[in-house]
Amino acid sequence: MKFFVDTAEIDAIAELNALGMVDGVTTNPSLIAKSGRDIMEVTREICDMVSGPVSAEVVALDAETMIKEGRKLTEIAENIAVKVPLTWDGLQACKTLSDEGKMVNVTLCFSANQALLAAKAGATFISPFIGRLDDINIDGLDLIADIREIYDNYGFETEILAASIRTVNHMSECAKIGADVATAPPAVIKSMANHVLTDKGLAGFVKDIEKAGITIL
Numbered sequence: 001m002k003f004f005v006d007t008a009e010i011d012a013i014a015e016l017n018a019l020g021m022v023d024g025v026t027t028n029p030s031l032i033a034k035s036g037r038d039i040m041e042v043t044r045e046i047c048d049m050v051s052g053p054v055s056a057e058v059v060a061l062d063a064e065t066m067i068k069e070g071r072k073l074t075e076i077a078e079n080i081a082v083k084v085p086l087t088w089d090g091l092q093a094c095k096t097l098s099d100e101g102k103m104v105n106v107t108l109c110f111s112a113n114q115a116l117l118a119a120k121a122g123a124t125f126i127s128p129f130i131g132r133l134d135d136i137n138i139d140g141l142d143l144i145a146d147i148r149e150i151y152d153n154y155g156f157e158t159e160i161l162a163a164s165i166r167t168v169n170h171m172s173e174c175a176k177i178g179a180d181v182a183t184a185p186p187a188v189i190k191s192m193a194n195h196v197l198t199d200k201g202l203a204g205f206v207k208d209i210e211k212a213g214i215t216i217l
């Protein structure tokens with residue numbers, strides 16, 4: 001499973017990138033607003049650092065303007081994936097931009113039918129939102145499994161980009177289901193390293209190292 005980082009914070013991307021943990025980056029208007037940076041400028045900086053797909057989202061709601069915005073965003077770098085919302089206009093923009101050879105990430109997906117439409121429209125990535133479904137008492141992981149089954153039934157090449165990930169459990173479950181990509185905030189990715197028994201085991205070793213005065217260097 002590929003790891004995308006769900007942030008527009010340059011320092012956080014750089015830290016994970018140095019460890020080879022970054023296969024791509026996803027941003028959205030809320031993350032850009034949180035960064036306080038200009039969308040074109042911060043996106044360019046991310047693309048300079050990361051060679052994998054970098055999703056940058058359009059802000060228009062009509063297909064014609066989304067297409068213009070998508071073309072402008074793809075001028076930033078070759079690895080831009082234009083992010084469009086899963087609306088009828090978004091699907092039209094997806095079809096046009098993907099026919100032009102641009103990567104398109106269709107976002108705000110909350111149903112298997114929406115994912116089916118995105119694949120038919122030529123999406124490179126479909127972004128089902130796990131956490132926001134969990135928030136309304138619908139199991140978001142079930143949606144990932146449904147889309148996996150449907151895409152495999154028909155050989156759709158659209159990659160399942162599990163999004164709105166809030167917990168480390170989401171990460172391992174997505175990997176078990178077979179999501180192609182998971183995009184998560186930096187804190188969630190770093191938390192995957194944590195285990196209470198690792199901490200407990202290390203504390204025991206440290207105690208014995210001090211007691212026995214073990215040194216290596």
Ligand code: E4P
Pocket residue numbers: 006026027028107127129131132163164165183
């Ligand atoms: C990424 O592509 C999505 O925009 C993001 O994962 C949404 O996450 P949220 O539901 O935590 O805002």
